[in-house]
Amino acid sequence: MDIPESKVHSFIVKLWMEDADEPERAVWHGYITHVPDGTRFYLKDLGDIVSFIQPYFPEMSADTPGLRRRSWLKPWSRRKQ
16 A cells, blocks of 8 residues: 555553662553654653554544544553552
8 A cells, every 4th residue: 555655643651660669650651753853742641642643643543443433542551550
């Protein structure tokens, strides 16, 4: 499939866990960068990834199941607790 470059976006997501004396108190940290324009956003929550990416794809409506429910982030969210 040949997709026009204007419709392709690349993102770099860097995540790390803050060291804690007790693993259940560990906190996720990270940021996401939109590669073409260099815009960077520091994450407070893994759900912020979706919030950052969505404006780059205006054709994705609220009906996009994976983005609306953020189900693809659930496995990582549970590890935080």
